[in-house]
Amino acid sequence: MDISFSPEEEAFRVEVRAFLAQSKPLLPRGLDAPEAATRSRDDYMAWHKLLYKKGWAAPHWPKEVGGTGWSVTQRYIFDQECGAAEMPSLVVFGLFMLGPVIYTFGSEAQKKRFLPRILSGEDWWCQGYSEPGSGSDLASLRLSAVRDGEHYIVNGQKIWTTLAQYADWIFCLVRTDPKAKPQEGIGFLLIDMKSPGVSVKPIVLLDGAPEVNEVFFDDVKVPAQNMVGESNKGWSYAKFLLVNERSTIAGSARTKQALKRLKEFARAERADDEGFLRKLAEAEIDLAALEFNELRTLAAEAKSGTAGPESSILKIRGTELLQRVGELTMEAVGYYGFPDERAIGANERLGPEFALGAAGRYFNDRKVSIYAGSNEIQRNIIAKAILGL
Numbered sequence: 001m002d003i004s005f006s007p008e009e010e011a012f013r014v015e016v017r018a019f020l021a022q023s024k025p026l027l028p029r030g031l032d033a034p035e036a037a038t039r040s041r042d043d044y045m046a047w048h049k050l051l052y053k054k055g056w057a058a059p060h061w062p063k064e065v066g067g068t069g070w071s072v073t074q075r076y077i078f079d080q081e082c083g084a085a086e087m088p089s090l091v092v093f094g095l096f097m098l099g100p101v102i103y104t105f106g107s108e109a110q111k112k113r114f115l116p117r118i119l120s121g122e123d124w125w126c127q128g129y130s131e132p133g134s135g136s137d138l139a140s141l142r143l144s145a146v147r148d149g150e151h152y153i154v155n156g157q158k159i160w161t162t163l164a165q166y167a168d169w170i171f172c173l174v175r176t177d178p179k180a181k182p183q184e185g186i187g188f189l190l191i192d193m194k195s196p197g198v199s200v201k202p203i204v205l206l207d208g209a210p211e212v213n214e215v216f217f218d219d220v221k222v223p224a225q226n227m228v229g230e231s232n233k234g235w236s237y238a239k240f241l242l243v244n245e246r247s248t249i250a251g252s253a254r255t256k257q258a259l260k261r262l263k264e265f266a267r268a269e270r271a272d273d274e275g276f277l278r279k280l281a282e283a284e285i286d287l288a289a290l291e292f293n294e295l296r297t298l299a300a301e302a303k304s305g306t307a308g309p310e311s312s313i314l315k316i317r318g319t320e321l322l323q324r325v326g327e328l329t330m331e332a333v334g335y336y337g338f339p340d341e342r343a344i345g346a347n348e349r350l351g352p353e354f355a356l357g358a359a360g361r362y363f364n365d366r367k368v369s370i371y372a373g374s375n376e377i378q379r380n381i382i383a384k385a386i387l388g389l
Contacts, residue, residue, distance in 0.1 A: 041166040045124075051090075102118075105229040110226075152189065159214050252318060256287060312373075315378050337362070
């Protein structure tokens with residue numbers, strides 16, 4: 001496999017680096033720090049706004065719907081350079097999840113109404129998939145949407161809804177036909193969060209941040225025109241979304257930077273600990289293998305135009321590696337990783353700067369092997385779709 005980049009691609013890398021160098025000083029301070037609980041909606045959207053102004057907000061969207069039209073290689077270069085520059089993560093729900101569903105399956109009216117506002121960041125979207133009692137069995141969802149003339153009446157609950165406290169809209173999987181087989185009676189519905197009957201209750205996580213929420217729907221009236229595609233085909237659209245989500249979850253750029261910082265700390269503080277250094281080397285080798293698999297998957301996507309079930313491999317290995325680097329970070333900083341910097345105050349931080357937020361990141365990253373389909377589910381997908389078992 002040829003992993004070298006063409007002169008044109010290297011020139012693109014230079015352009016990206018220059019833009020990132022110009023942009024980072026314009027962002028609010030601390031966006032790449034662990035104190036997620038203190039971030040406002042404007043903080044989260046600051047990087048999005050700069051990218052939108054540049055015309056780079058949607059690297060993976062086709063040009064005809066407002067995207068960059070970049071090749072998969074350009075997207076890979078952009079992601080890697082953003083990781084190397086430690087740029088903040090974008091809010092994924094509109095740009096990376098819903099947008100492709102709408103421009104692939106949505107009506108012309110939905111494309112015209114929603115895509116420009118997703119692109120500009122005017123509308124903040126959240127994802128309504130998980131429900132209490134469903135676990136990883138997403139098809140067992142019970143949020144009901146009953147057709148009543150030109151509207152659906154929605155009742156039920158979603159949970160673990162990330163950053164719903166900021167959202168203008170939520171895209172939901174809803175039960176449209178309770179008599180059908182579980183996967184065949186599901187719709188993909190777009191709901192205005194300001195609708196009467198929608199309420200949001202925060203859930204404070206182990207890192208102290210109210211990042212996720214419960215969302216309740218009590219006789220919420222939703223226009224029927226907000227149903228994407230066919231009312232009972234939502235499971236197909238959900239699977240399409242999840243494949244795209246899993247292909248971006250590998251997060252090799254983010255993990256690479258976390259590992260780089262850990263190595264720098266280990267050289268200064270743990271240089272004589274051979275056992276720990278061996279663990280670092282093993283993680284770096286596994287990360288290199290992940291990157292090669294990511295490039296191979298991107299090459300296949302460039303030929304076929306879509307991500308395949310191989311994205312499940314990236315999801316498993318990427319999330320496991322991210323968690324492993326977090327565990328090694330906690331091991332490296334020792335008891336300095338324990339204090340909660342929000343509890344003891346900004347002027348009373350203990351230990352080295354590197355230890356700041358280590359515990360918060362460790363706890364928060366417990367979720368990455370669960371969301372977008374747990375890693376156990378991903379192994380079943382690999383067994384069935386790739387190995388034919």
